[in-house]
Amino acid sequence: AQSVTQPDIHITVSEGASLELRCNYSYGATPYLFWYVQSPGQGLQLLLKYFSGDTLVQGIKGFEAEFKRSQSSFNLRKPSVHWSDAAEYFCAVGAAGGYNKLIFGAGTRLAVHP
Amino acid sequence: GAVVSQHPSWVICKSGTSVKIECRSLDFQATTMFWYRQFPKQSLMLMATSNEGSKATYEQGVEKDKFLINHASLTLSTLTVTSAHPEDSSFYICSASQDSGANVLTFGAGSRLTVL
Numbered sequence: 001a002q003s004v005t006q007p008d009i010h011i012t013v014s015e016g017a018s019l020e021l022r023c024n025y026s027y028g029a030t031p032y033l034f035w036y037v038q039s040p041g042q043g044l045q046l047l048l049k050y051f052s053g054d055t056l057v058q059g060i061k062g063f064e065a066e067f068k069r070s071q072s073s074f075n076l077r078k079p080s081v082h083w084s085d086a087a088e089y090f091c092a093v094g095a096a097g098g099y100n101k102l103i104f105g106a107g108t109r110l111a112v113h114p
Numbered sequence: 115g116a117v118v119s120q121h122p123s124w125v126i127c128k129s130g131t132s133v134k135i136e137c138r139s140l141d142f143q144a145t146t147m148f149w150y151r152q153f154p155k156q157s158l159m160l161m162a163t164s165n166e167g168s169k170a171t172y173e174q175g176v177e178k179d180k181f182l183i184n185h186a187s188l189t190l191s192t193l194t195v196t197s198a199h200p201e202d203s204s205f206y207i208c209s210a211s212q213d214s215g216a217n218v219l220t221f222g223a224g225s226r227l228t229v230l
Binding site: 036041042043044045046049090100101102103104105106107109 | 118146148150155156157158159160163207209211218219220221222223224
């Protein structure tokens with residue numbers, strides 16, 4: 001069965017520092033991978049996705065993620081965090097039965113110190 | 115861009131009553147919609163896949179008679195929590211897809227249900 005693991009429940013970084021959020025997946029075939037951000041009162045917003053091709057994916061808001069098949073990972077990175085990046089981040093994998101049927105990780109809550 | 119609207123954004127009801135939550139795609143036709151449930155500080159759990167004009171497909175462990183889903187048009191899916199109990203209190207989120215291909219899902223802002 002497909003699954004997604006986000007090992008870090010909470011992460012706190014200082015504004016301007018770099019960020020890496022970890023995501024590991026379990027999937028039998030080539031996965032479709034996503035990172036979403038959830039802010040209070042707002043719907044989940046897609047940051048980036050990987051379907052195929054270049055394993056380094058650029059997203060919105062200065063985020064990027066790298067697909068590493070050998071490690072079954074799809075970590076999210078940002079070189080310099082802004083206070084507005086504080087939110088909940090979810091990694092997701094496209095499950096069997098349709099690319100749009102997503103299985104989500106438990107989420108990582110990011111806090112940003114000024 | 116694509117927008118999905120959920121209504122109500124929050125609702126409080128008495129135990130034993132039924133509550134309907136609407137999910138609308140405002141500027142596109144959604145052949146498929148998905149309903150998720152999110153407990154506090156937890157991830158989104160897929161409840162069911164709603165296809166326009168056909169019966170919803172429920173995930174294992176989700177009671178179809180408890181959570182009635184109707185997708186009567188290409189822009190509207192509804193989730194009805196029947197005979198709600200306090201344990202049904204949760205955050206319900208819908209998402210919509212324009213097609214069944216490798217498309218991006220658009221999520222609603224969610225509906226918080228509190229059952230007293």
